[in-house]
Amino acid sequence: MKRNPKKIIFSLVSIFLIGLTIYFGYNRYQEVASEYQAAIEAASKIGILSQSLVNYADKLWHSNSQTAFENNKERIKKLIEVLEVRHLSLFKGKPDFSLTARYAEDIKTIYYLTPYNAVVQVQEFLYHANRLTEISYQNKSALAPHVVFMRSAVKRKLVLSLSQIIRLYKIKLEQRINAIILFLIASLILLMVSEFLAAIYLFASSSEEMMVKFPQQEFDNSVAPILNELIMTQDDKQTNSIPFEFSTLKISDA
Numbered sequence: 637m638k639r640n641p642k643k644i645i646f647s648l649v650s651i652f653l654i655g656l657t658i659y660f661g662y663n664r665y666q667e668v669a670s671e672y673q674a675a676i677e678a679a680s681k682i683g684i685l686s687q688s689l690v691n692y693a694d695k696l697w698h699s700n701s702q703t704a705f706e707n708n709k710e711r712i713k714k715l716i717e718v719l720e721v722r723h724l725s726l727f728k729g730k731p732d733f734s735l736t737a738r739y740a741e742d743i744k745t746i747y748y749l750t751p752y753n754a755v756v757q758v759q760e761f762l763y764h765a766n767r768l769t770e771i772s773y774q775n776k777s778a779l780a781p782h783v784v785f786m787r788s789a790v791k792r793k794l795v796l797s798l799s800q801i802i803r804l805y806k807i808k809l810e811q812r813i814n815a816i817i818l819f820l821i822a823s824l825i826l827l828m829v830s831e832f833l834a835a836i837y838l839f840a841s842s843s844e845e846m847m848v849k850f851p852q853q854e855f856d857n858s859v860a861p862i863l864n865e866l867i868m869t870q871d872d873k874q875t876n877s878i879p880f881e882f883s884t885l886k887i888s889d890a
Contacts, residue, residue: 661820672809674732685719705773752797
């Protein structure tokens, strides 16, 4: 039985389009999840680092020796470096440090959002934290205003703003994922309907071709020998009946 090349091509194209749609949706989901999860993690990390900085700022302020003062200052410097990196990643909208960030503008917009002013508050917090590293042990009384500001920021505005920013990132992530799921469902339904209509057209045209070929070839080839055989049997019967008639005539005549 011959295989219809149109059906084979149709099946391959259908499989390719379905696979391409699923692959596109999966890649888009990976991008969304990666960037927004990185933004959530960065904002959460900023909150944790700011609390750690306040703890070490208190220790720095109450250090009883030059050695303890310098050790606490070094720890503060390291924490500041990490916090600045996290802050810069959200500031640029690239929390996962990727070269091509599709949702960088959305991440930046949320971080810059006016009611919360997270970007401004983090910058102010970093300013006071950096001032701690410039003060010597002999002048440690100058630490007081900076430590007080940092402590107040962590207990009030900064942590609250970061919590709201994290909540907005989660909401945006959920919206993006739902949009991808709806797009996939709509694309697959549209693709299946299109393939169904194409299959009807393809198989209908194939059946019409078979109906046209069948009477001309298969019907003729199958019926012609039967008709010939019937004609030959009738001829044989006629030839066999003629001598019988002659023989009956002779007997009656006698």
